[in-house]
Amino acid sequence: VKTLGDLGEFGLIARVARIVGDPGVEIGIGDDAAIVRIGGGRVVLTTDALVEDVHFRRGWETPRRLGRRAFAVNASDVAAMGGIPRASLLSIVAPRSESAHDLLEIHRGFAGAAREHGAPLVGGNVSGGPVRMISVTLVGEAPRRPLRRDGARVGDLVFVGGPLGRNALARERRLAGARGSRHPPLPLPSPRIVLGRALAERRLSRAAIDLSDGLVQDLEHVCAASGVGAELELEAIPLAPALRRLARDAALELALHGGEDYELLFTAPARKRAAIEALASPAPVVIGRIVAGSGVVLVDRTGRRRRARPAGFDHFGRGARGRRG
């Protein structure tokens, strides 16, 4: 292993996790967010960066909307722990030639979304640099029993909180087509804070993750952390309305591997199903089950089974496609 490209993003994270580790930390590296006891309380902590031409492109959406997106994708990580965002930090790197108005608009978008979610922008930083980079940290209130990645058990049902593929489709169209205003703005994710909180506080779920890398890859993260495998029923996967005009295979591809859904994926014992389906409207949908073994198997309507290709997005791995990880 020589370069980051050889090792891959997740390879690097696994090695980092071996470096760190601390007995005082309730949940550390390797989940959607960390949980730590500080100053008499328990807090959820998460950080993520959006880099120009890697995670976003200029001109795809307004700076204000980009600011809102930066808040939302981080809030989704807090939601995946069952936490409630309470404060936010925004650190921006930008070239000296950058429009001051645009930078303030990013702050306005971020601060607006943060305020609406009860997590005011309380600090940050501005530095010079070669491209725009937006680094976000959210701090939240931890639930008594956080939703972890490593709690899935054989026999659990696999749920998803909403339809998939909408963001991936919009992004593919942008990448394939013309720039500018001919396209509608990219959809903004709605972090599933209320759903995550209910799953945690009512002890309905055993394991959860937010869907950022793609359904298959994120489910693989849960399986690897929990030491189990999973089967997905392709027929059961809810597709976003925007995907209905696509060929079935193309739509499924986006739902399985597209990424950036920012819906919650979680597992729960079958006896909790009714309570879970009553939690939100539209109701979370059962799309598969946890099985012994490892990895993800796809089951089609005829009952034919095939192992999901180990695709998905890795920032540094081969075939990285330059989007959110």
Place this chain on the structure above:
Amino acid sequence: VKTLGDLGEFGLIARVARIVGDPGVEIGIGDDAAIVRIGGGRVVLTTDALVEDVHFRRGWETPRRLGRRAFAVNASDVAAMGGIPRASLLSIVAPRSESAHDLLEIHRGFAGAAREHGAPLVGGNVSGGPVRMISVTLVGEAPRRPLRRDGARVGDLVFVGGPLGRNALARERRLAGARGSRHPPLPLPSPRIVLGRALAERRLSRAAIDLSDGLVQDLEHVCAASGVGAELELEAIPLAPALRRLARDAALELALHGGEDYELLFTAPARKRAAIEALASPAPVVIGRIVAGSGVVLVDRTGRRRRARPAGFDHFGRGARGRRG
């Protein structure tokens, strides 16, 4: 105002502060760190970014040491509030061709320093991007009465926690001279956590800031926030031993404007002086006083007074010199 370069880093921060603001936040944007009540406790929050070729250069120090530096400069902001770091997050952007070993070394250095200071690395993020960017967030325990920037009062003495100019000198030599191993490594700052905590808990100080931009500029931040002016006695400013071989004016220039000292600058009523001098060894030094008015005036040994030039580092302002802000 069109570009960030026109507006300047501090101009941008002032405008951002007007966008945000929230009654539930004890200390928000505009101080070294924020203080917020979360999950039953009060936490200190700070974030900062180090960008390659802006804040650091490759080859100036080992990746491990760079990781330690990234922790230390953020811990200094927590110290300036009187807080104690309790957890840390590290987000790294790097090119695909980056050495995996180097990136792990940055993590090792950061995690080692973080562990030693009781603020374990609990989360982070790795993304692709054009250059190395290291974004850090620290979360700490807040003191009952935080050290703010805006508490200085006319008549207060101005103290500095240690000698100045060492880091600025090392950096100037690097910039002027050859690369590689001919130079000793850049000094690593030691965040003044114990001193900051004592100043806050024993109510010895009315206002504090950590010295990152340079003595004059950081003192101006305190003056502006507090609505006062300050006089500095040039003879009293403690110079780092490394500066003794320089001409007096060159040494003073580094101490006044060089930046990156990461010592605490603070103000206190004269009656607290003995208690403050007994706090640490070497003792904090009185270098001036708070006066009515605004801005910083320099007083030389003959009693001659001149207004300090409004220099200092601004990432986007004219004359930005490409180092830490």
